[in-house]
């Protein structure tokens with residue numbers, strides 16, 4: 260087992276870190292105030308090859324894979340976790356299409372998604388509950404030369420930005436009655452609902468999608484009817500959870516940097532508070548949490564690059580990284596004393612961002628259901 264990054268991966272990390280400082284950092288305050296992603300970043304992300312990083316070159320991507328994607332999201336999330344979430348929302352769409360789409364769907368949609376002509380979304384959650392995927396109510400009925408979809412999706416990352424939405428709907432009963440469709444935002448009957456005002460990750464646009472007799476060509480069914488649940492769960496496990504874990508990991512390391520910087524600069528009793536062992540213990544805890552989450556996440560990403568499904572490893576990484584992000588952000592905020600409560604201080608924002616990673620792509624409880632089942636099936640004897 261190898262624990263190091265390759266030279267290519269280190270170079271990628273450096274160039275993404277520079278890109279994030281140069282292009283994203285100046286926009287953080289604006290996105291934070293407006294509560295949405297700034298679309299001026301889309302062509303820049305495309306030009307860097309970021310939007311197609313998991314997509315094969317024949318569809319316009321760079322095909323660098325899951326470890327590379329993780330590096331990209333982690334480095335961007337260190338500067339703006341909301342932009343990290345925007346990328347995660349885009350990658351789940353591209354992953355689903357490139358993994359389960361027909362040749363025609365891949366040729367039509369992936370070049371748009373990798374070139375920045377279109378951002379993507381994965382639209383699963385409904386107001387009746389996100390954890391109960393099998394219980395979704397959006398209906399898709401075959402009528403003549405199209406499917407007609409009616410329903411409402413909520414909490415969708417990139418809702419108001421994406422032009423291409425991989426959308427789960429019901430074509431039959433139960434969990435085997437779900438199917439995935441590729442929707443374009445120009446299809447008749449497609450409209451947008453509320454844009455959410457989130458407490459954190461405000462650099463990402465999140466909102467509702469409303470389908471009122473939305474007409475979708477038959478060719479836009481992904482795979483076969485009834486395969487939707489399997490496709491969506493695989494996508495969440497293999498792209499969504501590692502993506503959110505990378506956002507959380509970025510928050511862990513940003514907390515370490517901001518906590519250490521404040522500790523060096525803040526003087527009490529005539530010396531920097533970094534001299535106090537209590538403050539060093541907080542920093543040690545942040546460091547330990549971040550490094551633990553990092554190992555779990557890059558193990559999952561590496562397994563995915565080796566063609567393994569890594570569902571359990573990805574769920575474990577997502578759960579641990581998000582818990583770590585919240586703990587790291589809280590401890591780094593504590594180092595800031597009262598300044599952690601003041602708008603404009605980065606830790607005030609990161610603490611809110613960290614909390615919002617926890618329910619995204621599945622709650623902590625749902626992750627523990629998956630992990631508990633794994634323990635009972637494979638590890639308990």
Ligand SMILES: Cc1cc2nc3c(=O)[nH]c(=O)nc-3n(C[C@H](O)[C@H](O)[C@H](O)COP(=O)(O)OP(=O)(O)OC[C@H]3O[C@@H](n4cnc5c(N)ncnc54)[C@H](O)[C@@H]3O)c2cc1C
Nearest residue numbers: 381382383384388389390414415416619620621622624625
């Ligand atoms: C910032 C953000 C971005 C998001 N982006 C997307 C997106 O791009 N696409 C998309 O489809 N969705 C997205 N979501 C939705 C997200 O996946 C859901 O919020 C999540 O799955 C939980 O669903 P829910 O909010 O309806 O909570 P519910 O499912 O109603 O859960 C309520 C409570 O019940 C608990 N619970 C549920 N089931 C169990 C169980 N079996 N055992 C124990 N406890 C349980 C939960 O842990 C939670 O505490 C996003 C959410 C956020 C916050």
